[in-house]
Amino acid sequence: MTQAFFVTGTDTEVGKTFVSCTLMQALGQAGKSVIGYKPIAAGAELSHHGLINDDALLLQHNGSVELPYEAVNPIVFAPPIAPHIAAAKAQQSINMSVVEQGYQHLLGKGCDTLLVEGAGGWRLPLGNGQYLSDWVAQAQLPVIMVVGMKLGCLNHALLTEQSIASAGLKLVGWVANSPGVEQDFLADNIAYLTQAIDAPFLGQIPAMAGAQGEFDDIMAAAKQASSQLDITPLLSI
Structure with a gap:
């Protein structure tokens, strides 16, 4: 049976994708097959295959199973x-049935672990009074929180934890990630x-030059950073 997790962040640009890839590497090294899912993404380049989001592409390439891009990222916008x-x-609406169908499709692949990465922070609005966190609550996914270690992180982390609990969901772990230059008093904040x-x-996960680099650099940095994580709590769920 596949164990799914939802990876959220305390804000946008806190390194959710890099941490997700690092978790995928660590899970693979622990003998688990793993795939990633980025149901909604904004910020993409047009290719001959259509719109491609870099974050989703990284999840696709860190997975244990070869998947078509659209299976990893069914909803994507250019800006x-x-x-x-x-x-x-774009005169469109975000259809959450597409998100659910994509999720169920990946569950059917039979991998040990499925990491679902959000977009932005926890309470991502989708329009028409919808939030991505509402779908996470409906799916009853255990949550992994990425804390961007920068000014304001304490407030953002505690508010995000509180909102996750208010949704009736279990926070099963959190990662301290330095998305840029390491902040002053990092150890005190952690x-x-x-x-x-x-x-x-x-x-x-310390600030790593490769984490902000090109595709191959990010892949290599994620593999290197996997040794910084203790995924034992995730393996016992």
């Missing part, structure tokens, strides 16, 4: 803006969050 605004500008967050601390 790097909030998806509900991108959808409105120490505070470790005692304040009611979930296992899966580890700290």
Whole structure:
């Protein structure tokens, strides 16, 4: 039976994709087959295959099973803006039945683990009063939180944890990620969050040049960073 997790962040640009790829590498090294799912993405380039989002492409290439791009990322918009605004500008709506169908399709692949990566932060609006977090609650997915270790991270982390709990979901772990230059008093902030967050601390990923680089650099950095994570709490769920 496939164990699915939802990977969220305390904000946009906190390294959700890099941490997701790092988790996929760590799970693979632990003998687990794993695939990634980026149901909704905004910010894409047009290729001869259609619109391609770099984050979804990274999830696709870190998976244990070869999947077509559209299976990993069924809903994608070109402009790097909030998806509900991108959808409105394209005179479209975000169909959550597409998200659910894609999710069920990947569950049917029979892998050990499915990582579903959100877009933006936890309460991502989708238009028409919908939020991606509502679908996560409906699917009852355990949540992994990526905390971007930058100014404001304590407030953002605690508010996100509170909102996840209010949705009736279990936070099964969190990762401290430095998406750029490491912040001042990093160890103090991690120490505070470790005692304040009611979930296992899966580890700290330091600022890595490769994590901000080209595709191959990010792939290599994710493999290297996998040694920084303790995924034991995820293996026992």
